[in-house]
Amino acid sequence: MNAHLNLGPVLFNWSADTFRDFYFRMADEAPLETVFLGEVVCSKREPFFAPELPAIAERLTAAGKKVVFSTLALVMTKRERDMVQQLCEMDGVIVEANDISAVSYLQGRPHTIGPFVNIYNEGSLAVMEKQGATHISLPGELPRSSLQALAKTAKADLEVQAFGRQPLAVSARCYHARSHGLAKDSCQYVCAKDPDGMDLDTLDGDAFLAVNGIQTMSYTCANLIGELDDLQTIGIHHFRLSPHSCDMVDVTKTFEAVLKGQMETGEAVEKLNDLMDGLPFSNGYYYGQEGAKAKGMVEEFGL
Amino acid sequence: MKTQKLELVCPAGTPAALRAAVDAGADTVYCGFRDATNARNFPGLNFSRDELASGIDYAKAHGAQVLVALNTYPEAGNPAPWHQAVEDAADLGAHALIMADIGLLAYAAEKRPDTRRHLSVQASASNPAAINYYQETFDVKRVVLPRVLTVPEIKALNQEIDVETEVFVFGGLCVMAEGRCSxxxxxxxxxxxxxxxxxxxxxxxxxxxxxxxxxxxxxxxxxxxxxxxxxxxxxxxxxxxxxxxxxxYLFEDPTSLNAAEFLPDLMEAGVTALKIEGRQRGKAYIAQVVAAFRKAADAAANNQPIPPLGLENITEGQRETTGAYNKRWQ
Structure with a gap:
């Protein structure tokens, strides 16, 4: 099959043990091609799991997976900049840039571009390719028409997020801390209480968004399993699965089964729905609609 | 690189607002074309090509400059409206183009190298490495800083970059990193x-x-x-x-930015220009806010205390914040 399943970086604050066990299991059991690894959301979390990274990378590599290290999305302090620079200047690793600062350190040698860098059109795509980008994970709000136009001219591999809550915004402010009445500097790492993000409802009690530290995400779980064929038709062959606390090996295997034609989409959607405990799915961005919408999910799969 | 005088960069969503801003003492006015090429694409707002030509003439005759915001991300497969906007703004004599998209910056740098390029806040360049990248790659002369930095962070930043910085001081306030919010x-x-x-x-x-x-x-x-x-x-x-x-109000109270009290600190931090948000505002609002900040900026330049802005009638009932300039905001 000419389709590639990749695992995005863990966006949530998981304990070092959970983090390590998760990746060891993904290394051993999940049919993944590339695994993106590293802290993208909050620089304060990184020291906790950093000691585990070499063993994780080794286990993934030994299992035949390609490892890419992802950089922070919002780089403000000197410490954060140093963190990004050190990662970008390490020998023998491939790095995914999630901020232009990382692009500046990586240009001139092969690297990848993450979804937090704004590549909306052929012009910016061409600049990134010229500077050495070989793989580009596109921003989540791009509609099918844009993906198709980009795929027409791309030399780099293009990827879209096919599963997981959608990253929608980052801020200097930590909303997890703020919700607990704490300041960012003395946050007590309260984001660790919510392994899949903290639900945010409207005043009417409708589920709306999810808070993950300085990041705001969708309440819904993006799910393009029904669009995999169409995506490949328009030239997108890399699919990012964004980690959640559910059984991600099973999630990956479900995507693989659909890609190999071994499982019907309806059955797969039902399975993913069970795995995510009924969290609603969304695919609206793909159809140029509200990102929260789930086109076809209700009509076709009763979700 | 302490600045002697802060440049006042003011919004105009209509030709009348542009004239009001110039008359009230704006050094620079920024505006956009009437389409999706700019980030205030609201019905009834913005400039036709002819209106921009007249606006630039008016500003120049009064010693002011006009910047054109082309700060959305061009649609894949449809770059023409953005490229045309670059060409037209340059032909009409815009002092600079404010852009966020890397592809559009590359186009402007190649095709219209003599027209200054400013990096829009929508590019969210929040650190020296990112800013230096835009300078080295596209010869950007000024960066509009994202609203995520404290005053000491801005000061430290200015010591590590060679381009001018422009910061928001009044008006609507994004609480998310701009250009990275869907x-x-x-x-x-x-x-x-x-x-x-x-x-x-x-x-x-x-x-x-x-x-x-x-x-x-x-x-x-x-x-x-x-x-x-x-x-x-x-x-x-x-x-x-x-x-x-x-x-x-988990993200932010229904509030607007007023950083007037920080003008002396921003000047000391090496900032070149102060930006007022509000291209969607009417000419009376523009005239009043620009005049108030003209006085405030002149006071700061003369080492005098910042006078009261006298804007209570337009901000009444609205809470104000100094936003990320104050560390406690985070």
Missing amino acids: LSSYATGQSPNINGVCSPASHVRYEDKGNKMVSKLGDFTINQFSQSEAAGYPTLCKGRFVTQDKAS
């Missing part, structure tokens, strides 16, 4: 990056529920108000939401 499109399908709008009026509804007024954006309730409260506009990140069973 909250609006999640609820409405329309985003700042693609469509040049945030929480667009076309998707706003107010529902009278008897004892309360509910404001909605798309399918989602953003806030509700008792009969005695004025129902505010449902900008998504200024809404009231529930986390952990508690309702709050």
Whole structure:
């Protein structure tokens, strides 16, 4: 099959043990091609799991997976900049840039571009390719028409997020801390209480968004399993699965089964729905609609 | 690189607002074309080519300059409107183009190298490495800083870059890193990056529920108000939401930025220009705000205390914040 399943970086604050066990299991059991690894959301979390990274990378590599290290999305302090620079200047690793600062350190040698860098059109795509980008994970709000136009001219591999809550915004402010009445500097790492993000409802009690530290995400779980064929038709062959606390090996295997034609989409959607405990799915961005919408999910799969 | 005098960069959504800003003492006015090439793509707003030509003439005759914002991200497969906007703005004599997209910066740098390039806040360049990249790659002369930095951080930043910095001091306030927020499109399908709008009026509804007024954006309730409260506009990140069973303005209160008190510090931090938000505002508002900040900027330049702005009539009932300039905001 000419389709590639990749695992995005863990966006949530998981304990070092959970983090390590998760990746060891993904290394051993999940049919993944590339695994993106590293802290993208909050620089304060990184020291906790950093000691585990070499063993994780080794286990993934030994299992035949390609490892890419992802950089922070919002780089403000000197410490954060140093963190990004050190990662970008390490020998023998491939790095995914999630901020232009990382692009500046990586240009001139092969690297990848993450979804937090704004590549909306052929012009910016061409600049990134010229500077050495070989793989580009596109921003989540791009509609099918844009993906198709980009795929027409791309030399780099293009990827879209096919599963997981959608990253929608980052801020200097930590909303997890703020919700607990704490300041960012003395946050007590309260984001660790919510392994899949903290639900945010409207005043009417409708589920709306999810808070993950300085990041705001969708309440819904993006799910393009029904669009995999169409995506490949328009030239997108890399699919990012964004980690959640559910059984991600099973999630990956479900995507693989659909890609190999071994499982019907309806059955797969039902399975993913069970795995995510009924969290609603969304695919609206793909159809140029509200990102929260789930086109076809209700009509076709009763979700 | 301490600045002697702060440049006052003022918004204009109409030719009348442009003249009002110039008359009130703006050093520079920024505006956009009447389409999705700029991030204030609102009905009835912005400039035709002819209007921009007249606006630039008026500004130049009064010693002011005009910047043209081309700060959305061009649509894949459809770069022509953005490229044409670069060509037209340059032909008409714009002092600089304000851009965020890397592809558009590359186009402008190659095709119209003699027209200055400013990096829009929508590029969210929040650190020296990113800013230096834009300077080295596209010869950007000025960066509009994202609203995520404290004053000491801005000062440190200015010591590590060779381009001018422009900072927001008054008006609407993004609480998310600009250009990296798709909250609006999640609820409405329309985003700042693609469509040049945030929480667009076309998707706003107010529902009278008897004892309360509910404001909605798309399918989602953003806030509700008792009969005695004025129902505010449902900008998504200024809404009231529930986390952990508690309702709050989690992202930000319905507030606007006023950093007048920080002008001396911003000057000391090496900032070149002060930006006022509000291309969607009428000419009376523009005239009043620009005149107040003209006085404030001149006072700062002369080492005098910042005078009271006297803007209570337009900010009355609205809370103000100094935003990220103050570390406590985070």
